[in-house]
Amino acid sequence: MSLAAVPAQAPSGARTPSGAPGAAGAPVAGEAVLRRQRIRESGARTYARSFPIVPVRANGMTVEGADGRRYLDCLSGAGTLALGHNHPVVLEAIRRTLDSGAPLHLLDLATAEKDDFTTALFESLPGEFAARARVHFCGPAGTDAVEAALKLMQTATGRSGALAFTGAYHGMTAGALALTGNVAVKEPLPSGGEVVRLPYPYAYRCPFGVGGDAGADLAATYVERLLDDPSGGVVAAAAMILEAVQGEGGVVPAPDGWLREMRRITAERGIPLIVDEVQTGVGRTGAMWAVEHSGIVPDAMVLSKAIGGSLPLAVVVYREDYDGWRPGAHTGTFRGNTLAMAAGAATLRYVAAHGLVERAATVGDRMAARLRDLAAELPVIGDVRGRGLMLGVELVDPAAEPDACGARPADPALAVRVREACLERGLIVELGGRHDAVLRLLPPLTITDEQAAAVFDRLADAIDAAARDAG
Numbered sequence: 001m002s003l004a005a006v007p008a009q010a011p012s013g014a015r016t017p018s019g020a021p022g023a024a025g026a027p028v029a030g031e032a033v034l035r036r037q038r039i040r041e042s043g044a045r046t047y048a049r050s051f052p053i054v055p056v057r058a059n060g061m062t063v064e065g066a067d068g069r070r071y072l073d074c075l076s077g078a079g080t081l082a083l084g085h086n087h088p089v090v091l092e093a094i095r096r097t098l099d100s101g102a103p104l105h106l107l108d109l110a111t112a113e114k115d116d117f118t119t120a121l122f123e124s125l126p127g128e129f130a131a132r133a134r135v136h137f138c139g140p141a142g143t144d145a146v147e148a149a150l151k152l153m154q155t156a157t158g159r160s161g162a163l164a165f166t167g168a169y170h171g172m173t174a175g176a177l178a179l180t181g182n183v184a185v186k187e188p189l190p191s192g193g194e195v196v197r198l199p200y201p202y203a204y205r206c207p208f209g210v211g212g213d214a215g216a217d218l219a220a221t222y223v224e225r226l227l228d229d230p231s232g233g234v235v236a237a238a239a240m241i242l243e244a245v246q247g248e249g250g251v252v253p254a255p256d257g258w259l260r261e262m263r264r265i266t267a268e269r270g271i272p273l274i275v276d277e278v279q280t281g282v283g284r285t286g287a288m289w290a291v292e293h294s295g296i297v298p299d300a301m302v303l304s305k306a307i308g309g310s311l312p313l314a315v316v317v318y319r320e321d322y323d324g325w326r327p328g329a330h331t332g333t334f335r336g337n338t339l340a341m342a343a344g345a346a347t348l349r350y351v352a353a354h355g356l357v358e359r360a361a362t363v364g365d366r367m368a369a370r371l372r373d374l375a376a377e378l379p380v381i382g383d384v385r386g387r388g389l390m391l392g393v394e395l396v397d398p399a400a401e402p403d404a405c406g407a408r409p410a411d412p413a414l415a416v417r418v419r420e421a422c423l424e425r426g427l428i429v430e431l432g433g434r435h436d437a438v439l440r441l442l443p444p445l446t447i448t449d450e451q452a453a454a455v456f457d458r459l460a461d462a463i464d465a466a467a468r469d470a471g
């Protein structure tokens with residue numbers, strides 16, 4: 001296979017001995033920082049293990065480490081940075097707010113910044129949904145907004161349980177974790193609330209062993225029949241929660257038809273439908289909100305990550321008739337982050353005004369097509385999938401027998417080597433998926449054609465090299 005030369009900004013491997021200057025102008029001693037944080041921080045450290053670098057500067061898609069090496073960032077704060085790092089529009093909004101003397105912390109008091117953010121948010125939401133929506137500002141993480149959405153629907157319906165899907169990721173606090181599918185993070189803990197797990201359509205590793213449209217049809221039929229079975233063991237639920245494209249679950253897009261079926265099934269049975277758009281929102285999938293691909297109108301949407309323009313912010317937006325909450329029903333100290341609201345409003349408006357949603361769709365399609373061509377050359381690539389700039393490359397053991405759907409066993413050890421090989425080539429790519437064998441590409445929506453080409457070249461070279469090492 002032929003690979004274009006890695007562009008000039010790829011790391012040379014040379015490290016500056018004293019470290020690159022940090023924000024305060026003094027050199028940052030990267031190795032010492034890494035060592036101290038390894039010793040002082042908890043065993044639950046995550047990304048710091050995958051990427052032993054000490055970022056000192058970042059601009060757009062590029063991150064510079066304390067050792068002077070530069071990386072193209074395809075993780076983007078787990079999909080947070082729609083405009084990349086330190087976008088001028090975001091910096092300007094933050095500086096303007098700082099210079100205005102506006103209070104930075106305000107619980108949930110009324111402010112001009114919150115008013116403006118809410119206007120920008122409602123303008124960005126699907127019209128039919130926004131026309132009858134209310135917003136609740138949550139503690140500044142997606143997981144808190146998931147808790148809030150579930151509590152809202154429990155209050156509205158008087159029911160306690162929930163319907164959630166295989167492969168789902170909704171966060172790490174108790175309620176959100178109960179909704180999450182990943183058993184490894186749940187197993188060490190006492191079991192959480194009453195959640196019925198339903199099959200999410202996943203063509204490559206189909207829960208019914210069928211794949212394709214037939215697998216998605218079965219997934220919908222199963223849900224409908226289970227809910228209607230008086231002996232099916234499912235107590236009436238407060239809500240169904242789903243992601244239109246599962247991110248942590250391995251970049252698995254749900255077919256639009258299946259989503260419409262979930263909307264029909266829940267509507268007919270009086271079950272509120274919550275769509276978790278924490279990762280898919282703000283243009284990421286080639287639509288401003290992922291629900292727009294299927295046209296479904298959910299009862300609630302959980303939003304975080306990109307809506308804060310790189311600062312922490314999380315909300316639940318829901319149909320006004322569900323607002324049975326009393327004052328203080330879901331409170332929290334950090335619900336009035338003025339800077340995040342200013343940065344978020346600027347981001348939402350910039351994405352809409354500069355055609356970045358369409359750009360995500362076009363560049364994403366192009367990257368996916370190139371990755372599919374690569375899969376034809378490299379048998380370790382079992383599947384390429386995604387939507388817009390939320391792409392996944394599932395790595396498999398090509399020597400193993402395929403299952404009935406043609407999928408070979410996942411190869412998490414190879415995936416770790418590819419991630420390391422990517423880092424060596426100046427590319428930050430994280431893993432996800434059921435077996436941690438899916439390379440997840442979440443570049444900023446501002447990615448240039450040259451950067452997209454460089455990402456592809458580095459990734460292709462890394463996969464090829466790691467696969468050769470294995471062989």
Ligand SMILES: Cc1ncc(COP(=O)(O)O)c(C=O)c1O
Nearest residue numbers: 141142143169170171276278279
């Ligand atoms: C779909 C989805 N929901 C919820 C969360 C939790 O968000 P946070 O990490 O901000 O709590 C995430 C985080 O990745 C997510 O991807």
